[in-house]
Amino acid sequence: xxxxxxxxxxxxxxxxxxxxxxxxxxxxxxxxxxxxxxxxxxxxxxxxxxxxxxxxxxxxxxxxxxxxxxxxxxxxxxxxxxxxxxxxxxxxxxxxxxxxxxxxxxxxxxxxxxxxxxxxxxxxxxxxxxxxxxxxxxxxxxxxxxxxxxxxxxxxxxxxxxxxxxxxxxxxxxxxxxxxxxxxxxxxxxxxxxxxxxxxxxxxxxxxxxxxxxxxxxxxxxxxxxxxxxxxxxxxxxxxxxxxxxxxxxxxxxxxxxxxxxxxxxxxxxxxxxxxxxxxxxxxxxxxxxxxxxxxxxx
Numbered sequence: 001x002x003x004x005x006x007x008x009x010x011x012x013x014x015x016x017x018x019x020x021x022x023x024x025x026x027x028x029x030x031x032x033x034x035x036x037x038x039x040x041x042x043x044x045x046x047x048x049x050x051x052x053x054x055x056x057x058x059x060x061x062x063x064x065x066x067x068x069x070x071x072x073x074x075x076x077x078x079x080x081x082x083x084x085x086x087x088x089x090x091x092x093x094x095x096x097x098x099x100x101x102x103x104x105x106x107x108x109x110x111x112x113x114x115x116x117x118x119x120x121x122x123x124x125x126x127x128x129x130x131x132x133x134x135x136x137x138x139x140x141x142x143x144x145x146x147x148x149x150x151x152x153x154x155x156x157x158x159x160x161x162x163x164x165x166x167x168x169x170x171x172x173x174x175x176x177x178x179x180x181x182x183x184x185x186x187x188x189x190x191x192x193x194x195x196x197x198x199x200x201x202x203x204x205x206x207x208x209x210x211x212x213x214x215x216x217x218x219x220x221x222x223x224x225x226x227x228x229x230x231x232x233x234x235x236x237x238x239x240x241x242x243x244x245x246x247x248x249x250x251x252x253x254x255x256x257x258x259x260x261x262x263x264x265x266x267x268x269x270x271x272x273x274x275x276x277x278x279x280x281x282x283x284x285x286x287x288x289x290x291x292x293x294x295x296x297x298x299x
Contacts, residue, residue, distance in 0.1 A: 013115035015174030038065035047074030058086025135259030217245035
């Protein structure tokens with residue numbers, strides 16, 4: 001089994017890892033709750049498990065405590081970390097440096113994309129998927145093109161918004177989670193990431209006329225169900241913005257096409273431009289969100 005250990009944006013990258021590992025390798029993958037180790041001093045039996053620790057700073061005390069306990073419990077530690085010479089490096093059996101250079105804004109962006117790239121690379125090598133490896137080699141130029149795409153049409157419906165749903169599924173879920181977090185951090189929006197499947201199990205009652213919904217579709221097995229949901233939401237007169245597909249009555253946001261595992265990186269690259277513009281339009285500083293620090297030291 002694989003146990004992921006991360007917080008914040010890195011935990012959203014771990015969600016991507018879960019779906020990628022389970023769908024390509026059929027190895028059960030779950031997220032560890034760091035407080036199980038750091039607060040409750042519990043010691044799960046992880047003999048023979050792989051602990052995949054993902055972090056921008058590699059310095060949060062609860063993350064370090066969880067990784068240390070996992071190592072003591074018999075797990076092999078693979079650390080994906082961006083900051084050089086971090087405490088997490090000393091606990092790792094294998095270190096994968098993200099090499100995204102220093103994150104100067106509080107909300108991590110480039111290290112998140114680097115984490116996704118490292119996860120794709122890891123799974124491609126582990127599974128022997130040459131198509132995935134080749135697709136990753138093309139990603140740098142695709143990321144450049146994704147950055148040039150303009151989602152400015154979404155500014156008008158979002159600049160005065162209070163609440164927002166961000167919808168995806170499967171391989172997109174981790175990215176929608178990070179999109180929602182970035183909108184909270186930098187734009188002061190009460191944005192919630194919801195699985196396209198879970199939205200139908202209750203939260204759908206929140207989606208009334210004019211309610212903003214940002215949908216990320218995809219070119220894999222989940223694509224058709226997400227498109228059906230988008231149609232249903234527009235029928236409820238929700239303010240639907242959709243990236244990666246077309247839907248009548250929805251605001252279409254352009255997307256750079258790619259091999260399915262690469263698409264999440266490209267979508268969030270384009271989204272970052274929107275988040276920056278939206279934060280400024282709402283009178284905020286996207287690089288210095290209030291009440292946040294670069295390294296969050298939870299225990």
